[in-house]
Amino acid sequence: MDQVAAFTTFVRVVEAGSLSAAARSLPASLTAVSRQIAALEAHYGTTLLLRTTRQLALTDAGRLLYDRAKAVIAELRDVELALSSQDAQLSGRLRVSAPSLMGRLLIAPLLADFLRLHPDVSVDLLLVDRPVNLLEEDVHAALRIGRLPDSQAVARKLAELTMIVCAAPSYLQRRGTPATPADLAGHDCLVFSDVPGGGEWRFRMPDGTSATMHLRGRLWINSLDALAAAARDGAGLVRVPSWQVADDIEAGTLTRVLADYELPASAVHVVMPPARLGSPRTRAFVDFLALRWRSNNPLRALAVS
CATH class of the missing domain: 3.40.190.290 (D-Maltodextrin-Binding Protein; domain 2)
Structure with a gap:
């Protein structure tokens, strides 16, 4: 069984609402779609879909597989995009958020060099002293200070702040x-x-x-x-x-x-939504920022006299 193909078919069936609708959208034969669903159920040893003459319903196992299969497919698309774009000229808009003082003094002065390295990229720098919602506010990378809440965001530690x-x-x-x-x-x-x-x-x-x-x-x-x-x-x-x-x-x-x-130092992270993992310009910016801060840490701690 081609597990990725079976995952793709299963997700399409759930979202289309029927085997026949999924077959038309793939496109594939109804028999091929039915066989892939049956192969998945046999592989995991459990029923994934409850079929009636009018509709499909997910079992608990099916709901779990649907969520995981969607994540796997999205991750594979991210990897494909990242690899196919590896040698391509970076382009597009990048929206970055940072606390006001840190953004103004430690991020903004670096942007001219980043833009020179990537002439087809444009940057929006949003300076706000509040946590932004990455997805709702269309932010590709955000600086966060302190403990990170549980989320699906990807975080990379840059430094510590006292x-x-x-x-x-x-x-x-x-x-x-x-x-x-x-x-x-x-x-x-x-x-x-x-x-x-x-x-x-x-x-x-x-x-x-x-x-x-x-x-x-x-x-x-x-x-x-x-x-x-x-x-x-x-x-x-x-x-x-x-x-x-x-x-x-x-x-x-x-x-x-x-x-x-004094309290222990707080970590400073740059966070990205999972969907941005495959964005070459976001990855390039995060790598650029981490390299600059690693070579000259702007958040250097003071020695206690």
């Missing part, structure tokens, strides 16, 4: 340096948020547990750039990615605090 708390030396001289997360209750905190209100920062405690601190925020901004600028001006404590303020920490314009309580 969040740190810091403030200007002038603020710390004026208000004191917090020694533990609990001390934040007496400090002015600069909070990343779209909506003013109570903010929360999480920390890892000495016993390995995590603790959430409810903040008395004095400034809420939905821009990490603006928050870091306010911190440099002495407005308060801010929690930002370490890479964003690495130069400030080195120059002494910001001072890192509560380093012993």
Whole structure:
């Protein structure tokens, strides 16, 4: 039995609703379609389809095989497309999503080189601080920070990101340096948020547990750039990615605090929907991004002094 051909026939029968309709669409003889379904049932030792004079119904085993067979066929088509396009000139539109700050500072500057390498590809860069729905929003590749939800998306790890708390030396001289997360209750905190209100920062405690601190925020901004600028001006404590303020920490314009309580680094992935696996331009972009970040990691962690 040609299992791939039998899978294709089975899927077509289920979607067409009858053996005869599937035979017409393949095209194949009704006898050949019936034999392939019978061969599948014999091979797996179970009934896949319940046949009546008016309709077909899937058994539980048939429903399982239908889902798996569709996935196998789609995967084979992806492989065929990838191999047939391997030597072809890349072309078409590529839609990429990234968090605003990371996309603006770490992705956008690389796009000119990518476009020079692939002159027939166009790129849409969507900068949003929310998880996008890859399929509904027609996004081919998206950067995600932290734990990935269970999904059918394909993920490739690029780097790790550490969040740190810091403030200007002038603020710390004026208000004191917090020694533990609990001390934040007496400090002015600069909070990343779209909506003013109570903010929360999480920390890892000495016993390995995590603790959430409810903040008395004095400034809420939905821009990490603006928050870091306010911190440099002495407005308060801010929690930002370490890479964003690495130069400030080195120059002494910001001072890192509560380093012993920082959470472990979060993974940064680029995710793609399964249907994009066979897209040469998507694969080329992901490979390009991974190579650039591997040779010069823009999310470098700061040494804890």
